[in-house]
Amino acid sequence: MNPFGCFSSGLRYVLVVSLFTSALFSCNDEDEPPVPEVTSINPSSALPNTLVSITGKSFSQVFSENKVSFNGKEALVTNASSTQLNVLVPDGAETGPVVVTVRGKTATNQVVFTVLALPSEISNVAPTTGGYNTLVTITGANFFSSPEANVVTFNGVQGTVTSATPTSLTVKVPARAGSGAVIVNGVAAAISFNYVPEVFIAGYVGDASGYSRATYWKNGVPTTLANTGLHTYANDIAIVNDDVYVVGYRFLGSHSVARWWKNGTEMPVSNDAYSSSAESILVDEGDVFISGYEYNSNGKGVARYWKNGQPVDLTDGSTNAFTYDIAVDGEHVYVGGTLADTNGNSKATYWKDGVAHVLTTGVSFIWDMYVSGNDVYTTGSIRNTGPGVGFVSYWKNDEAFLLSPGLGSAAGRGIVVVGDDVYVAGVEDNSKFVRLAKYWKNGNPVILTDGASYAVAYAIDVVGEDVYVVGMEYNSTGIGVAKYWKNGVPIALTDGGYFAFATSIVLR
Numbered sequence: 117m118n119p120f121g122c123f124s125s126g127l128r129y130v131l132v133v134s135l136f137t138s139a140l141f142s143c144n145d146e147d148e149p150p151v152p153e154v155t156s157i158n159p160s161s162a163l164p165n166t167l168v169s170i171t172g173k174s175f176s177q178v179f180s181e182n183k184v185s186f187n188g189k190e191a192l193v194t195n196a197s198s199t200q201l202n203v204l205v206p207d208g209a210e211t212g213p214v215v216v217t218v219r220g221k222t223a224t225n226q227v228v229f230t231v232l233a234l235p236s237e238i239s240n241v242a243p244t245t246g247g248y249n250t251l252v253t254i255t256g257a258n259f260f261s262s263p264e265a266n267v268v269t270f271n272g273v274q275g276t277v278t279s280a281t282p283t284s285l286t287v288k289v290p291a292r293a294g295s296g297a298v299i300v301n302g303v304a305a306a307i308s309f310n311y312v313p314e315v316f317i318a319g320y321v322g323d324a325s326g327y328s329r330a331t332y333w334k335n336g337v338p339t340t341l342a343n344t345g346l347h348t349y350a351n352d353i354a355i356v357n358d359d360v361y362v363v364g365y366r367f368l369g370s371h372s373v374a375r376w377w378k379n380g381t382e383m384p385v386s387n388d389a390y391s392s393s394a395e396s397i398l399v400d401e402g403d404v405f406i407s408g409y410e411y412n413s414n415g416k417g418v419a420r421y422w423k424n425g426q427p428v429d430l431t432d433g434s435t436n437a438f439t440y441d442i443a444v445d446g447e448h449v450y451v452g453g454t455l456a457d458t459n460g461n462s463k464a465t466y467w468k469d470g471v472a473h474v475l476t477t478g479v480s481f482i483w484d485m486y487v488s489g490n491d492v493y494t495t496g497s498i499r500n501t502g503p504g505v506g507f508v509s510y511w512k513n514d515e516a517f518l519l520s521p522g523l524g525s526a527a528g529r530g531i532v533v534v535g536d537d538v539y540v541a542g543v544e545d546n547s548k549f550v551r552l553a554k555y556w557k558n559g560n561p562v563i564l565t566d567g568a569s570y571a572v573a574y575a576i577d578v579v580g581e582d583v584y585v586v587g588m589e590y591n592s593t594g595i596g597v598a599k600y601w602k603n604g605v606p607i608a609l610t611d612g613g614y615f616a617f618a619t620s621i622v623l624r
Contacts, residue, residue: 164208212228293309348367364376443485529542
């Protein structure tokens with residue numbers, strides 16, 4: 117009997133064609149390799165040159181048809197079956213996805229494998245002194261060959277690894293690192309790094325014609341921002357990469373107008389129609405924020421800030437209000453200053469996203485602010501006890517802390533928070549009513565001047581264990597000398613020939 121039994125010849129023909137077609141497609145299906153799958157890696161972490169087992173399906177028994185890479189580094193397959201591959205973790209591999217490709221088909225699921233490293237060994241750090249962006253070479257052993265895989269910190273602040281080999285790293289020192297330990301991949305070097313910050317200070321200096329001229333100093337070297345003729349003053353400074361931003365005001369003869377400078381180029385903040393002043397500046401992700409105030413046609417100060425030149429009014433101009441500092445945290449904008457009540461008394465106030473938070477019921481002022489997480493720190497003065505008598509104070513959110521005994525006029529002018537430590541710089545009269553420059557750390561006072569002559573402290577910044585305060589002190593001839601104090605030691609910025617004042621400081 118023929119293999120088709122009793123089927124007719126026509127039917128036999130159809131069946132033959134059908135079977136041939138089916139066999140053809142079946143052969144094509146066999147030519148199309150299945151997509152492999154990875155279910156597990158055992159162990160999931162190991163040192164380089166360790167043999168690991170990859171379990172899954174649709175692998176090839178032909179070793180060379182299986183391609184395995186650890187975060188881009190190809191590995192050697194030492195044994196293979198359809199469900200398991202034995203693979204040697206390649207030398208120089210780094211933590212990341214394991215990619216399995218079989219006959220050109222790549223598994224869609226990629227298990228992350230952790231490459232363990234031998235502890236880094238550090239033999240030398242050079243140089244051991246420098247500042248922001250100083251290139252430091254660290255030599256030793258067991259470093260990662262990929263720059264981004266190495267973590268190097270200076271006094272706890274992470275630097276940027278620009279090049280790497282297993283025995284050498286080149287690292288840029290981060291801004292505001294401070295002096296302290298160098299740690300490479302969790303291993304501390306026996307050599308510490310001495311961080312020398314760049315010191316930027318804003319203020320103003322008198323000239324031979326009797327005009328004050330807006331000025332900033334970088335590491336003690338002055339840059340004058342305005343030409344002679346008419347007074348100009350600098351109130352604040354910000355540094356972004358190589359750009360220097362300064363804000364203040366210019367006196368036009370009849371009234372003063374807000375100004376800002378970028379790399380020495382002067383620009384108006386408002387339209388100069390009414391008196392105005394720019395008191396603070398910051399740059400956040402390319403956006404330029406300036407806080408200050410501008411009087412309206414009714415002679416009332418309007419609390420305001422500008423974002424990229426566009427004004428944002430915080431008050432309606434019905435009563436006096438002024439802003440002196442600004443902070444940005446994510447999408448939130450904080451502005452600190454004063455808001456007059458219906459009786460004309462100034463109240464310490466900060467605005468968060470345009471909503472006013474009045475901090476006291478009596479006469480009070482905010483001169484500076486600092487935002488740390490969900491906490492808003494402000495500093496200024498409280499003057500509830502009588503005319504001309506003020507307490508140096510700061511607020512953490514709505515809670516007030518008094519720092520001075522209230523002997524006379526006193527105010528906190530600058531505030532910075534480092535971890536749990538609160539630093540406030542300010543001025544306070546002594547028992548002889550001579551004004552002193554001071555700062556407080558967690559409420560403990562540090563007197564910067566001896567009380568022999570008038571002095572003020574206007575701003576403060578801290579890097580590591582070093583505390584910098586800027587201000588002014590009269591010399592023996594009664595001329596104000598712009599200066600700063602590093603850990604209490606005074607450093608003059610001007611020679612006392614003309615009156616000068618330092619108003620703001622930024623360390624980098």
